[in-house]
Amino acid sequence: MNNISAARSWLWILKYWTPIYLILTVTGLFSMQFFSHNAYSLVFLIGIPVLVVPITYQKLVGGGCSLKYRICALVRGMLAGVLFLALAYTANLVLQIILAQLSFLENQVLTQPYEIWFFSGAIGGFLARIAEVRGQSMPVQVGIGRE
Numbered sequence: 001m002n003n004i005s006a007a008r009s010w011l012w013i014l015k016y017w018t019p020i021y022l023i024l025t026v027t028g029l030f031s032m033q034f035f036s037h038n039a040y041s042l043v044f045l046i047g048i049p050v051l052v053v054p055i056t057y058q059k060l061v062g063g064g065c066s067l068k069y070r071i072c073a074l075v076r077g078m079l080a081g082v083l084f085l086a087l088a089y090t091a092n093l094v095l096q097i098i099l100a101q102l103s104f105l106e107n108q109v110l111t112q113p114y115e116i117w118f119f120s121g122a123i124g125g126f127l128a129r130i131a132e133v134r135g136q137s138m139p140v141q142v143g144i145g146r147e
Contacts, residue, residue, distance in 0.1 A: 073132055074129040
């Protein structure tokens with residue numbers, strides 16, 4: 001696996017993060033308008049683990065361990081969580097600038113628990129690693145010849 005294919009193997013994060021973030025942001029903004037300001041954070045606090053953990057598990061289980069980079073599903077889940085967190089933080093900064101110009105959200109600061117992105121990715125990776133250890137995925141074969 002060369003570096004380009006290794007980078008392409010992480011594109012699933014952006015593919016799944018975009019609709020998850022959009023859906024949760026729109027739902028959070030509407031719930032904030034109809035209920036309370038805390039409803040925005042609550043939508044993310046509940047929605048992220050429900051959506052991100054199964055997706056991360058599905059994408060990481062069966063991948064085995066990368067001998068070149070020496071990482072398994074748990075570490076890949078943690079890296080995915082860091083990427084989810086970085087994308088959410090950057091998007092929220094841009095969203096704050098855009099929404100600050102609208103009159104109905106003048107003085108409201110949108111905060112979400114960014115750490116939940118990381119922990120959801122890490123939990124998905126942890127569950128994928130458990131599945132690999134239990135043998136519920138493709139086995140990792142390390143050796144010189146085939147038997």
